[in-house]
Amino acid sequence: MKKFNWRLLFPLFCALSSSASYGAESNVVSPGVGLLQIGLALFVVIGLMVLAAWFMKRLGPISTSNKIAMKVIGGISVGSREKIMVVEVADQWLILGVTAHNISNLAHLPKQDNLLLHQPQGSAPFADWLKRTIEKRHAENIEK
Numbered sequence: 001m002k003k004f005n006w007r008l009l010f011p012l013f014c015a016l017s018s019s020a021s022y023g024a025e026s027n028v029v030s031p032g033v034g035l036l037q038i039g040l041a042l043f044v045v046i047g048l049m050v051l052a053a054w055f056m057k058r059l060g061p062i063s064t065s066n067k068i069a070m071k072v073i074g075g076i077s078v079g080s081r082e083k084i085m086v087v088e089v090a091d092q093w094l095i096l097g098v099t100a101h102n103i104s105n106l107a108h109l110p111k112q113d114n115l116l117l118h119q120p121q122g123s124a125p126f127a128d129w130l131k132r133t134i135e136k137r138h139a140e141n142i143e144k
Contacts, residue, residue: 075085097104
């Protein structure tokens with residue numbers, strides 16, 4: 001990031017200080033000095049806006065805690081941008097149809113704890129393959 005060269009503003013401050021002494025003698029402000037004051041005021045306002053944006057970036061988004069405990073239980077893709085999601089809210093499961101432009105409530109069920117304990121067969125083929133491979137290598141290392 002380049003450092004700002006404050007020496008470039010020296011002529012501006014000299015002109016403003018001379019206009020302040022000139023303004024004390026008479027109430028007439030030359031067009032050049034008026035334009036210079038407007039430009040300096042605009043520069044200060046834009047600088048304050050940049051500083052405020054920097055502070056907001058450093059602080060990050062203001063997070064408000066959820067008043068309602070919600071949890072995504074699961075989902076399945078039924079198209080390129082369409083999904084069916086199961087969301088738990090309080091002691092209810094909501095079955096939602098989610099598209100790119102809309103969320104629709106398809107049904108609601110009471111909380112189903114027994115479904116969370118049992119995974120269907122073949123639901124994680126990679127996990128099963130990885131477990132078999134690790135056990136196989138472990139058995140080979142013991143034999144050696």
